[in-house]
Amino acid sequence: MPKGIYTVPKAFNEPVKSYAPGTTERELTLNSFKEQYNQTVDVPLYIGGEEIRTGNTKNLFPPFDHKHHLGTYHLADKALVEKAISTALEARVKWSAMPWEHRASIFLKAAELIAGPYRAKLNAATMIAQAKTLHQAEIDAACEFIDFLRFNVEFMTQIYAEQPISTDGVWNRLEHRPLEGFIYAITPFNFTAIAGNLPASVALMGNVVVWKPSATQIYSANVIVEIFREAGLPDGVINVIYGDSAMITDTLLASPDFAGIHFTGSTSVFNSMWEKIGKNINNYKTYPRIVGETGGKDFVIAHPSSHAKEVAVALTRGSFEYQGQKCSAASRAYVPASLWGDIKNYMIADLKTIKMGSPEDPTNFVSSVISESSFDKLAKYIEQAKLDSDAEIIAGGNYDKSVGYFIEPTVIVTTNPKYETMQTELFGPVLTIYVYEDAKWSETLKLVDETSAYALTGAIFSQCRYAIDEATKALVNAAGNFYINDKPTGAVVGQQPFGGARASGTNDKAGSILNLLRWVSPRTIKETFVPATDYKYPFLNK
Numbered sequence: 001m002p003k004g005i006y007t008v009p010k011a012f013n014e015p016v017k018s019y020a021p022g023t024t025e026r027e028l029t030l031n032s033f034k035e036q037y038n039q040t041v042d043v044p045l046y047i048g049g050e051e052i053r054t055g056n057t058k059n060l061f062p063p064f065d066h067k068h069h070l071g072t073y074h075l076a077d078k079a080l081v082e083k084a085i086s087t088a089l090e091a092r093v094k095w096s097a098m099p100w101e102h103r104a105s106i107f108l109k110a111a112e113l114i115a116g117p118y119r120a121k122l123n124a125a126t127m128i129a130q131a132k133t134l135h136q137a138e139i140d141a142a143c144e145f146i147d148f149l150r151f152n153v154e155f156m157t158q159i160y161a162e163q164p165i166s167t168d169g170v171w172n173r174l175e176h177r178p179l180e181g182f183i184y185a186i187t188p189f190n191f192t193a194i195a196g197n198l199p200a201s202v203a204l205m206g207n208v209v210v211w212k213p214s215a216t217q218i219y220s221a222n223v224i225v226e227i228f229r230e231a232g233l234p235d236g237v238i239n240v241i242y243g244d245s246a247m248i249t250d251t252l253l254a255s256p257d258f259a260g261i262h263f264t265g266s267t268s269v270f271n272s273m274w275e276k277i278g279k280n281i282n283n284y285k286t287y288p289r290i291v292g293e294t295g296g297k298d299f300v301i302a303h304p305s306s307h308a309k310e311v312a313v314a315l316t317r318g319s320f321e322y323q324g325q326k327c328s329a330a331s332r333a334y335v336p337a338s339l340w341g342d343i344k345n346y347m348i349a350d351l352k353t354i355k356m357g358s359p360e361d362p363t364n365f366v367s368s369v370i371s372e373s374s375f376d377k378l379a380k381y382i383e384q385a386k387l388d389s390d391a392e393i394i395a396g397g398n399y400d401k402s403v404g405y406f407i408e409p410t411v412i413v414t415t416n417p418k419y420e421t422m423q424t425e426l427f428g429p430v431l432t433i434y435v436y437e438d439a440k441w442s443e444t445l446k447l448v449d450e451t452s453a454y455a456l457t458g459a460i461f462s463q464c465r466y467a468i469d470e471a472t473k474a475l476v477n478a479a480g481n482f483y484i485n486d487k488p489t490g491a492v493v494g495q496q497p498f499g500g501a502r503a504s505g506t507n508d509k510a511g512s513i514l515n516l517l518r519w520v521s522p523r524t525i526k527e528t529f530v531p532a533t534d535y536k537y538p539f540l541n542k
């Protein structure tokens with residue numbers, strides 16, 4: 001039994017290491033890359049304390065070198081998905097009753113393991129599985145993941161501290177219970193931090209989880225599992241399954257004990273799951289929490305007063321870091337005619353210096369996209385742009401999948417502000433730019449707001465305060481993360497809570513108190529110290 005009202009360690013953002021030549025972190029990570037690259041893994045399902053190898057396997061390979069064999073992973077059938085549910089529910093009995101400080105300790109320990117002994121391994125696994133460069137792996141798999149774990153603990157205690165007032169011989173209390181049932185965490189390929197945070201945040205709040213990572217992130221997900229186990233997470237709290245997404249989802253959503261979904265991924269997949277949940281609604285014991293952070297068509301708009309160099313650098317970094325595969329990546333831009341010449345020249349000059357290749361070579365700024373299907377889709381849009389009279393490719397436009405799924409950072413300029421690639425999420429290194437007449441600034445803001453169904457991130461560049469104010473108001477619903485004079489990527493946990501609305505998700509802001517509130521069900525307890533002994537109101541006796 002707890003014997004204190006504990007204060008947790010103050011959360012702080014994990015400093016980003018430099019990885020400059022000669023640094024220890026660079027040497028450790030590149031050594032770990034080599035070591036892992038030259039071994040093979042055989043990734044099991046984790047259900048309870050069991051590592052299950054079904055023999056029904058698929059191969060793992062790095063997307064930048066798809067002929068290289070990294071090992072295999074095992075696929076669950078329906079019976080194993082059902083076993084994951086029953087195992088989670090069994091674990092729930094003890095886990096939901098575990099004092100919060102022990103749950104906090106487990107995830108704080110996981111944060112320290114990632115910050116220290118597992119940093120190089122997790123970063124290198126992320127470089128291998130998801131084709132991230134050293135810097136991109138560090139800001140994701142190490143720093144953002146550590147931040148999620150540390151800040152979640154602090155936010156949890158803020159939730160628990162939130163209590164109602166008590167008066168007149170009464171003590172009112174609010175108990176933040178875990179949800180009754182299990183939570184389905186379903187995670188995307190592009191951030192190791194998101195993959196780890198989605199199951200961890202709900203488990204921290206006392207819930208049990210069935211987690212299905214993306215097939216293209218399994219290699220680094222397996223290191224996350226290793227870390228959670230090393231941190232002392234009890235068996236059955238987070239059960240990990242791989243296999244046919246539709247079958248797994250249908251099986252989990254059909255369970256009467258399904259209590260919520262913690263999803264990050266594309267809008268279409270989220271919508272299909274929401275429909276299924278709706279159809280099953282009468283079967284559930286409790287109304288499930290539906291939390292999903294989804295796609296984006298993120299914008300940069302430059303005002304004529306902005307500095308061309310700053311806009312150009314924000315576009316290059318915002319659009320092409322991690323091959324444009326951040327949900328926050330700038331993929332449509334609106335630049336004034338008066339600045340276009342300079343912005344174009346700066347961008348083309350910078351793009352000429354960008355090197356593409358294996359993430360093992362630290363001089364490469366970009367690597368491959370995640371998969372053949374993504375490559376083929378992007379190549380199709382690029383080819384279409386080459387044919388369309390209202391589009392022109394001014395940089396990049398080449399691609400090659402003979403070794404890895406490499407697509408050059410590509411810039412399309414269009415004369416049609418509603419051109420297909422101004423509206424549709426491509427999720428790759430393709431930026432489309434529309435050049436507007438300077439006098440049409442206000443009309444262009446309206447275009448930005450109306451062109452896409454999404455509302456995730458957006459940025460305005462301007463030296464004019466009136467223009468900043470006008471854009472902030474005109475685009476109030478166009479982005480859940482709005483940047484002034486900065487690129488639209490790179491949100492930091494605890495600093496810029498992340499998430500968008502419209503078709504970009506439920507905007508529950510991952511890594512914030514708002515998100516954690518979705519994973520508890522409050523119970524109000526009123527205790528009366530001296531109960532009434534007479535049914536009559538006092539005046540009835542007068």
Ligand SMILES: NC(=O)c1ccc[n+]([C@@H]2O[C@H](COP(=O)([O-])OP(=O)(O)OC[C@H]3O[C@@H](n4cnc5c(N)ncnc54)[C@H](O)[C@@H]3O)[C@@H](O)[C@H]2O)c1
Pocket residue numbers: 186187188189190191194212213214215245246249264265266267269270272293294295296326327328425427456498499500504505
């Ligand atoms: N808003 C955010 O915070 C955020 C963050 C990261 C990624 N994203 C979005 O995620 C997408 C890219 O990630 P992705 O390619 O991994 O997304 P995805 O939707 O293809 O996959 C996400 C998860 O859903 C699973 N899945 C795929 N098809 C399914 C189906 N039919 N039924 C059930 N599950 C299915 C995948 O296996 C994976 O685990 C982009 O749209 C991006 O914008 C959003």
Ligand SMILES: N[C@@H](CCC=O)C(=O)O
Pocket residue numbers: 190191325326327328488489490491492498
């Ligand atoms: N939070 C990240 C994006 C996560 C989605 O892919 C950013 O702000 O760049």
